[in-house]
Amino acid sequence: MWLVLIAFALPAYADISPNPATKHTIQENARWLKILPFADEQDFKDAAKGFIAPLPNNGIIKDAKGNTVWDMQAFQFILKQKKAPNTVNPSLWRQMQLVMQGGLFKVCDRIYQIRNADLSNMTVIEGDTGIIVIDPLISAETAKAALALYFEHRPEKPIKAVLYSHSHVDHFGGVRGIIDEKDVRDGKIKIIAPEGFTEAAVSENVYAGNAMSRRATYMYGNLLPPSPEGQVGAGLGTTTSTGTVTLILPTDLITKTGQKMTIDGLDFEFLLAPGSEAPAEMHWYIPQLKAVSAAENCTHTLHNTYTLRGAKIRDPLAWSKYLNETIEMWGKDAEVLYAMHHWPVWGNEAVIKDLKMARDGYRFINDQTLRLANMGYTPDQIAEQVHFPEALQQHWAMRGYYGTVYHNVKATYVFYLGWFDGNPSNLHVLPPVEAAKRYVKYMGGAEEILTKARKAYENGEYRWVAEVCNHIVFSDPSNKDARKLVADALEQLGYQSESGPWRNFYLTGAQELRNGIEKLPAPQTASPDFLLAMKTTMLLDYLAIRINPERSAGKDMKINLALTDTSEQYVLDLHNSTLSHYKGADKDAVVTVNMTRDVLNRIFLRQTTVPEAIKEGEIALDGDPQKLKDLIAMMDTFPFWFNIVTPNAPLPKQ
Incomplete structure (x- = not known):
């Protein structure tokens, strides 16, 4: 996954008045119980397997000043009832109950994981004389707490190496919480990463970092209160920690597939996977332990080939081929597959199944998008038509908790063909505010639209209500009735969403339409370590x-x-x-x-x-x-709290 550097204190949530789920939302969410295999409890067994100890302090981690940077106590409501509340998609509720299984776990002989101490997992591999730490979370504080939990239950040995699986910040940002850079400079600790890691790690959050960070507050639900009507998680993990983001540069790079390295007595063989889930990413296999990791390219969710916070589009075909190569290189012998998020799977049959399902899912998105594009269909048309075949739909690990088939298909179209769908009417459309004013006038004015839209809302046509009333909001942001109706529609769409980020986008949009933008302490899109790099x-x-x-x-x-x-x-x-x-x-x-x-x-x-x-x-x-x-x-200063669900003010005339 990616993560933009969100480094603000936990917010004082805005006063909101969420609506209950409507009868249409209740009916829609009940439908999921009939179409997905909820009787299959294997994931719950796997998520609990190897449990050693819970997170300390009830899952609350603080920084040196006493500020809370990670709070799983606020999400305990997810574990208190098996049945999903009416305001949460049952499939997403199931996923978040699994994600909330946190603490220290034994994966297999010599491999341990600390889960749900941050958005990602921290993995500890026991070498002959010390330990190897993989992906030290987002923040120094959460990484330090995770390692302390491990040492409470395992021998306290020195860290011999740190591996960064890829270039997203939730996989390296906490590194200074577990090691001292002096030990790296002195050659006591190696830091191993895929080729291109440093440039990828520092570049993604800079050029468009301000916009990405603002949109990330929507994607990760940072502005929503944890509750059945608010934030329940992000699908990939619960949420993002808000501690100190750090970086120590790699000492050793993996530059080619097949490269081998012995680290503290264990043999690692690597596979480079650039341009997949991250610009710089790698898989690896440890033959002595028969353990394979595909980093973040094979987890218990369909991932993003385009992330809603905004980023360069990822290549689903390359992604699929890397997974196929993983099967070819190590599939015959692997007995455990562990990832940088979620829980492992055990047994060769289960390992191969998960790798093949992920391989097929990303390949399906790539190929079916291109098949329909070559038949002349537009991105919106293709996204409505492409659905996974039954076997992929029923495979829990490819459900759209984080990415979705719908928005990944649109991204794939843009990846190959760009934003223009070929229809000249869409080549030079009016800007949103001007178009909205004309739409409202053509449709008989705001009151006429609202009268019809309220009927559509009562009929459960929430997508249409949000689309049509958005024109009123953009033509006249002061129209409280239009803002309320759009917010109500977005809220029901959020309650119905299987994707954590979709839910968070819908509910955050509803909150800002109702209450305006609460200008919390602004996120920092740079840190000293990043600038030095x-x-x-x-x-x-x-x-x-x-x-x-x-x-x-x-x-x-x-x-x-x-x-x-x-x-x-x-x-x-x-x-x-x-x-x-x-x-x-x-x-x-x-x-x-x-x-x-x-x-x-x-x-x-x-x-x-x-x-x-x-x-x-x-x-x-x-x-x-x-x-x-x-x-x-001559230089502009970028405002962080720009509008998203209402129009931004026109640029001042110079």
Whole structure:
């Protein structure tokens, strides 16, 4: 999975008044009990197998200041009743009851997992003289607590290596909670990761990080109270921890499939899987333990080939082929399959079944999208038509708790053919607000639409009510009746959703329509460790993204940047409202800016500003200082709490 760096304190939830489930929602949710094999209890047996001890302190983990960064006590309501409440899809309720099985577990001889101490699992493998830790969670605090739980019940041996299975932050962000970087520098601890890990880990959250973080508050339900009417989890895990996100760079890279490495007496064989669930990802097998891991490419959910928070689309065909390669390389001998989320499966037959089902699911999405696209169908049409065959539908581990067939199919269309569906009427449509005003006028005005939409709501036509009344909201955000009706419709859609992220999106949208945006402490989309890992060119590219074309129109200039501690020199070239950069120095530059990379990092972390650094003598200027001020004035500052379910204000005229 991915995770944008959400690092704010647990919110004080907004006052909301959720509606009960309507009769249509109750009927829809009851239908699921008839079409899925709820009598199959094998997952509950597997999720409980090997249990050693529960999470400490009732699943509450705090930081050094006493702030709660992980709270499973708030989700205990999920375990108190087997039957799903009317406001939760029974399939999602079942999944979250399984996810809530947390604590320390023995997977097999020498392999242990700490589950539900964060969104992901932390795995501990016992070597000959120490331990190997795989994927140290999101936050240093949760990782530290997880390792402490392991040491309470197993011999306390030194960490010999840390493996990052892939480049999403829930699989490395807690690393400083379990090891000291000095031990890495001294060669006492190896950090092993797939090729391309560092660039992938630091780049995804930067260029579009502000938008991703805002949308992630919807996807992970961070703004919703945990309750049967609110947040029940994300399908892939419960939620995201909110502690200290860290990074220590790898010392050893896996660069090819088939690469082998002996780590503290255990033999590892690796398979590279770039461009699957993450840009940099790897599978591995330990022959002595007959244990295989496909990282996050085979868990107990259909995953995202496109994540609703926003990210580059993933390749379902490559994903499928990596799983097939895993079967070919190790399937004959593997006796346990463990993943970076959820619970393992045991026995060769079960291992092969899960790998094959996942392989077939992603291949089916890829191939059927292209089959129908080549017949001329559009993404919306294809998404409504593609459904898994019966065997995949009935396989719990491919249900859409996190990704869904519907939105993965749309993503696959865009992956191959882009956003345009070929219909010229859709080539240059009106922007949302202008179109909404015309829709409302054409349909007879807001009151006429609302009268009809209320009848549609009473008939359970919630998708249509949300779609049509959204036009009223975008044409007139102050229309309280329209906002309420859209919120009511979204709420019922949330109650019906099998996908955790879909539920969270619907319910968060409903909450903001009713109560407005509660501006909580803003998430941080960067941390010191991430900035230290970033190349200077990436930071300069981010500056270029912030250039406002109106304020920079017709203003050409070159500025030299000299980083005195790293001996890097760049020319910032402003031309045609674009800010390019290249190595070196230009004699025609209007000013030369001398600073250290550390000062540049602190500016990006908002620990200081350019004027403050100049005043403190941390930046020295040679040339016209006004030109640097002019460049800074051309840059936009991105607001975090932008509107999602109501229109954003028009850009101010320059």
